[in-house]
Amino acid sequence: AALPAALVRSVETFIVDIPLRRVHKLSRAVLTHQSYLIVRLTTADGVQGIGEATVPGGPWWSGESVEAMRALFLNHIAPLLDGRDIFSANAIMAEIDQVAYANAALKSAVETALLDATARTLSIPMSGLFGGRIADALPVLWVLATGELEADVAEAQAKIDAGLHRRFKIKVGRGDPGDDARRAVETASAIGCPCSIDLNEAWSFADSTRALAVLDGSGVDILEQPLPRADLPGLADLARRSSLAIMADESACSTTDMISVIRERAASYVSLKISKAGGPSRMLAIARMAQAAGINLFGGTALDSSIGTAANLQCCSTLPLAGGTELFMPLLLADDILEEPLIYRDFCVEVPSGVGLGVTIDDAKLRHYERK
Ligand code: MUC
Ligand code: MG
Incomplete structure (x- = not known):
C-alpha cells in the first residue's frame, strides 16, 4: 500500500x-x-x-x-x-x-x-535514510580552550582519567603566533595524547610558517584552518612545507568550496558539519566529494547542543570517518535540554539508536x- x-x-x-x-x-x-x-x-x-x-x-x-x-x-x-x-x-x-x-x-x-x-x-x-550506519559509536576528541596551559592540561588529564577523550584540539590564535605554537606544543607534550590546533583563520601566511617551525615534529599533528577561508593556495603551500596535516573547516562549507579544495590540494582533512553545509544532504555530498578525492573525513561541530550533535551523529555514522569526531559540546554545556542525555564512554560518543534523531526534548x- x-x-x-x-x-x-x-x-x-x-x-x-x-x-x-x-x-x-x-x-x-x-x-x-x-x-x-x-x-x-x-x-x-x-x-x-x-x-x-x-x-x-x-x-x-x-x-x-x-x-x-x-x-x-x-x-x-x-x-x-x-x-x-x-x-x-x-x-x-x-x-x-x-x-x-x-x-x-x-x-x-x-x-x-x-x-x-x-x-x-x-x-x-x-x-537509515542515508543507507544506514557503519558504526554505533564514534571517537570523540575534547576541545581545550581556556587559553591557559596549566588549565588546559589539567582539564585534559581529567578527561583521559574519566575514559572520555584521548585526542584533543587546542584553540589558539589570540596571542603571538610563536607563543601560541609553543603553548600548543607544551600542552600536547604534557598531555601525551595526539593534538590538533584550530586557528579559525587567525594567522597570515608569514605567521603560519613561523609557527610551523615550532610545530613540526611535535605532538601537534593537525593544523586546522590557519589562514583566511579564501586562501586555498596558501593552505596548499603550507601543506607542502609541513609534516602537519592541514584540515579545511571554514574553507569547506559547500560543494563548490570542495571543488576548489580538491583542485588546489589545499587540505588532507575536511571538517564536516551539517550547520555550515546547509543540512544533512549537503554535508553528505561534501563528504562524498572528499572521499572520492582521498581527503580524510572528520566529524566537526559548530558547538551544537545535544540536538545538533545527534543530527551530526546520524550523518557521520554513515561515513568512513578517518579522523573521528569533535562532537563534544553536550559535555561543555552546563545543562542538557534532552530527556535522556547522549552517552559518552570509552573515548566515544554513541549514535542514538531510537527513531529519527533518536533524542527527545525535555519541554x-x-x-x-x-x-x-
Ligand atoms: C570550529 O571552528 O571548529 C569547534 C570546536 C570549537 O571549539 O569551535 C568550533 C568551531
Ligand atoms: Mg574549526
Whole structure:
C-alpha cells in the first residue's frame, strides 16, 4: 500500500541560551554560553521533527545569528512549510533555496526537522535514510580552550582519567603566533595524547610558517584552518612545507568550496558539519566529494547542543570517518535540554539508536532556557 502523505500542521521556533561549564576562547570569540535556534514541526498525525541552527559563538563565523535566522524563518520560510508533505524534503529545500540565499545553519535546522519527522514516521533512525550506519559509536576528541596551559592540561588529564577523550584540539590564535605554537606544543607534550590546533583563520601566511617551525615534529599533528577561508593556495603551500596535516573547516562549507579544495590540494582533512553545509544532504555530498578525492573525513561541530550533535551523529555514522569526531559540546554545556542525555564512554560518543534523531526534548528544560 502507498504511504499516506504526512502533512506539516504547525511549526514552532525557540531561541535558547545555554551556559557553558567554563569560558571557551576561540581566536575571535569568547563564549560564556551558546545560543541555538530550535525548529520544531508537527505533522497532521502528531509526529514531530526537530532541528537546530547553530553558529559557534555568534555571527563572526558566517554572518548568521539566531535572531536573524528566526526573523528569516518566520517571515519567509515557515509559510513554505505549511501543509507540505514531509516526504518531499528535497523539493521543499530546493524551494527554500529560491527564496533565501546562504543561511546554511537555518537551512540545516529545517532539513533536519523534515528528515527527523520522516524517519519517525517510518519508525527508523535518521541514519537509515542515508543507507544506514557503519558504526554505533564514534571517537570523540575534547576541545581545550581556556587559553591557559596549566588549565588546559589539567582539564585534559581529567578527561583521559574519566575514559572520555584521548585526542584533543587546542584553540589558539589570540596571542603571538610563536607563543601560541609553543603553548600548543607544551600542552600536547604534557598531555601525551595526539593534538590538533584550530586557528579559525587567525594567522597570515608569514605567521603560519613561523609557527610551523615550532610545530613540526611535535605532538601537534593537525593544523586546522590557519589562514583566511579564501586562501586555498596558501593552505596548499603550507601543506607542502609541513609534516602537519592541514584540515579545511571554514574553507569547506559547500560543494563548490570542495571543488576548489580538491583542485588546489589545499587540505588532507575536511571538517564536516551539517550547520555550515546547509543540512544533512549537503554535508553528505561534501563528504562524498572528499572521499572520492582521498581527503580524510572528520566529524566537526559548530558547538551544537545535544540536538545538533545527534543530527551530526546520524550523518557521520554513515561515513568512513578517518579522523573521528569533535562532537563534544553536550559535555561543555552546563545543562542538557534532552530527556535522556547522549552517552559518552570509552573515548566515544554513541549514535542514538531510537527513531529519527533518536533524542527527545525535555519541554521543561526547553522553557527554562528559552530566551524571554
Ligand atoms: C570550529 O571552528 O571548529 C569547534 C570546536 C570549537 O571549539 O569551535 C568550533 C568551531
Ligand atoms: Mg574549526
